[in-house]
Amino acid sequence: MPKTPKEVDWLQQLKQGQLRVAAGADLYRVNDPAPELFTLYSGWAFRYRALPDGRRQILNFYLPGDLIGFQSSLIGPAEYNVEALTEVHLCTFRRAQVWRIFQDFPELAFQLTWLGAREEGMVDDGLTAVGQLSAAERMSSMIVALFKRARGLGLVEDDIFEFPLRREHLADALGLSLVHTIKTWSALRRAGLFEQLGSRLKVSNPRLTPTLAAFFEQERRQRPIL
Amino acid sequence: MPKTPKEVDWLQQLKQGQLRVAAGADLYRVNDPAPELFTLYSGWAFRYRALPDGRRQILNFYLPGDLIGFQSSLIGPAEYNVEALTEVHLCTFRRAQVWRIFQDFPELAFQLTWLGAREEGMVDDGLTAVGQLSAAERMSSMIVALFKRARGLGLVEDDIFEFPLRREHLADALGLSLVHTIKTWSALRRAGLFEQLGSRLKVSNPRLTPTLAAFFEQERRQRPIL
DNA sequence: CGGTTGCTTGATGTTATTCAAGTGGGGTGG
DNA sequence: CCACCCCACTTGAATAACATCAAGCAACCG
DSSP states (O other): OOOOHHHHHHHHHHEEEEEEEOTTOEEEOTTOSSOOEEEEEESOEEEEEEOTTSOEEEEEEEOTTOEESHHHHHHSSOSSEEEESSOEEEEEEOTTHHHHHHHHOHHHHHHHHHHHHHHHHHHHHHHHHHHHSOHHHHHHHHHHHHHHHHHHTTOOBTTEEEOOOOHHHHHHHHTOOHHHHHHHHHHHHHHTSEEEETTEEEEOOTTSSHHHHHHHHOOOOOOOOO | OOOOHHHHHHHHHHEEEEEEEOTTOEEEOTTOSSOOEEEEEESOEEEEEEOTTSOEEEEEEEOTTOEESHHHHHHSSOSSEEEESSOEEEEEEOTTHHHHHHHHOHHHHHHHHHHHHHHHHHHHHHHHHHHHSOHHHHHHHHHHHHHHHHHHTTOOBTTEEEOOOOHHHHHHHHTOOHHHHHHHHHHHHHHTSEEEETTEEEEOOTTSSHHHHHHHHOOOOOOOOO
8 A cells, every 4th residue: 555655754753762672571561651663673573461370372473564552552461472592683663652643644544453453363373283293293383483473574595584482482372282292293293394493494395294285275365564 | 420411322323233143153253354343232152262173162151241252353263262151142333433432422431441351351360260279269250250240230030140161151151061061060059159040040158168258258349321 | 518499200180082882852854 | 662873971991191309511710
């Protein structure tokens, strides 16, 4: 969608500043009363819910271009946490501006909402995987999904991409124990789904199984340019 | 939020018609190219994703007042199915109107988006439960969550409410097998979490366990009036 | 050099699934 | 009215999947 000069002006005004955050730092904390709205320029982050006893569920991952904190900007205090997985560079918006976007820039508001719906679709995928698939199926579908997202962003070369998740993140995203995550990971590597090259991953055979192939073929819609 | 007369006019125009659908019928099917937008007047429905081999994951339940199909109205063809759990009465909107709402009624657009974000929050809850909790914990937290939603809608009297889910629905929502769902259900009933009165449920002791109590205390934000 | 961190592996225990058989209520047709 | 079947649900036993416990390894760092 083309933008009017007026919109571009506004986007510039809305951009409050840039921010660099180290890997492992919190971007968002539950009940933060006035959270900011971010867009991710570079790096990976993830959103999660923590239980009182220390368990946590990773709800989704953020890759460059994603919008962080839109739900909270509408609803009020955050109901989840966001943590930087790698070093990230963010662009910050003032949360109070969201309402003004709806008033003055319907097209922009529509696009924001679109991004929110897209994120919900990804959470749906995660729930379906955790609820219905076996450990190996979950893990392979997640690897393939991240691979495809990275590819859509031009972050894949020769089927190789940077894969910053540690075993712990996979475990918390897939609802598996750390030990079993590691065992499943090795099994998939031995089966030939991917090769590990340091912190990078080469996805050699994304259609390994029929279930997996189905996952691989299904395309997710492209985002609008923001 | 108060509505201007102009907005009320528009809402009337947008309401295309009413619809009655029998229990078990589909409201929404994956890849339906031009799905409608609904609001639920009465009855229960649920949204789910189906896998090629017949397994399915229920993503969330709809109770009276909920908006059905907002994500699809933005994104395009539906990526999920919706089925009526009981007989339902719906109000239908034309999907093409959504964009006009953004243009002409920013306040309304904001509220729609708010409802969408609220729905995502519920899916987050589901994913956290399925990923991190034991069968008994999942089931009790889901029962309590539905109880609280029903209560918020005035559908609870003397701690009793209509509970139209069959075991099969619980199983598909919680990511459990049918057999184990039934065993867990009986265990919780014997433990005194609830009493079964035909198709109705009396939630006698929602704070049964500490984990459960935490779930029970935490309040979800009220919806805006639509 | 000792300590820490992320990962790995094997042995054992628990949870949930699968298989199989059976119950009871609600409908239908004789 | 009864015989029959169908469906949702129930129960027990066998099996598979996953969690937990425990020990060890390699890389890194002070």
